Amino acid sequence: MPAAAPTWDPQQYxxxxxxRSRPFLDLLARVPxxxxxxxxxxxxxxxxxPGNATRLLAxxxxxxxxxxxxxxxEMLARADELAGPTVGGGRLDFAPADATDWTPPPGTYDLILSNATLQWVPGHSDSFPAWIAALTPGGTFAFQVPGNFDAPSHVLMRDLAASPRWRDRLGDVLRHGDAxxxxxxxxERLADLGCEVDAWETTYQHLLxxxxxxxxWVKGTGLRPVLTALADDRGATEAFLAEYAELLRVAYPRTTHGTVFPFRRVFAVARKAGDA
Structure with a gap:
């Protein structure tokens, strides 16, 4: 049986x-x-x-x-608090949709942007043709995704979930390194669609x-599938978190300045052919 979709906690996120906003701003700075x-x-x-980055687009x-x-x-309920007219005369609104099957009509948008979402969508690059088609000529598709699935935070999480104690409950809930x-x-995939493409990667050194x-940090994002799978068992949740926290303390030791948390991210900005 497929793992349940993770539930989200806007406050934790x-x-x-x-x-978390820094990569969004860096992506936005490269959008033409x-x-x-x-x-x-x-x-x-x-x-x-929760819409905190979306409102920056205005x-x-x-x-x-x-x-x-x-x-x-849960996220949309928080985002809806920001909906309404913007100070520049535009409008901000929110709607339910799933990136696994979201296909707007051709020529609908001048910009489609996705921030730290597509890693949750298996085979997301298969949707690129439909999303590029949904752009007006000269429009832009821009996204960033975490590229840290081989980092200790994720490797230790997967190893612990696959260990004898947890594998029956958690063995199939986490993403792997090819997400x-x-x-x-x-x-290459976006250039094949006739786009002018800028792609790069950055490793941020977050001081937490x-x-x-x-x-x-991971309780707000990568750990959500585990927390969802164990949501009905508080004792199991606390036990997993205690084991995982001990491993993370070794992988990310505290320093006199705080805890350094390296985080690699992958970016792409693709401009569709046509008039600018």
Whole structure:
């Protein structure tokens, strides 16, 4: 039986909002100007989460109609608090959608952006042709995904879940190292669709504070499938977290300045052929 879709906790996710927003801003800085038109720009944020990053799009395109999409009711409930007119005369709204089968009509958007979402979608690059088709000529598809599935945080998580104590309950709930592609593979696939592509990777050196900050980070994202699978058993949840936290303390030791948490991310910005 397939593992249940993870449930999300917006409050936990936002505990590291500053660090999590940095890749979004770096991605946004590389997005070119959108096609000129006699209407406000149309922008889609696929996997918008709690909307804290989505609203930053209105700073770049004040008149745009921006729609954030997500498949988590918990995240959308938090994001809806931000919906409404923007100060530049545009509009921000949110709607349910799943990136596994989201296919807007051709020519719908001037920008489709996805921030730290596609790693949850197996075979997501197979959707690239439909998403590029959904852009207006000269429009842009831009995304970033974590590229840290071989980092200690994820390797230790997978190893622990597959250990004799936990494998019956957790053996099939976590993603593996091939959840995302290398930058060059994204570049090639998008270039094959006739796009002008900029692809790169960056490893951020996040300096985290507090007790067990690496655990606190992954509780908001990568650990969600485990927390979902064990949600009905508080004792098991606490036992897994205690084992995992001990492993993380060794892999990410505290220093006099805090805990250094390296995090690799993969980026791609693809501009569709046509008038800018």
């Amino acid at each position: 936002l505990r590291h909002a500053g660090h 100007e959108l096609p000129a038109a006699d209407r406000p720009p149309r922008v889609a944020d696929l996997g918008c989460g 700073d770049r395109w004040p008149t745009a109609h921006i729609t954030g999409f997500d498949n988590s009711p 995302v592609l290398p930058p060059g593979a994204y570049l 504070q507090g007790a067990d900050p690496a655990l606190d």
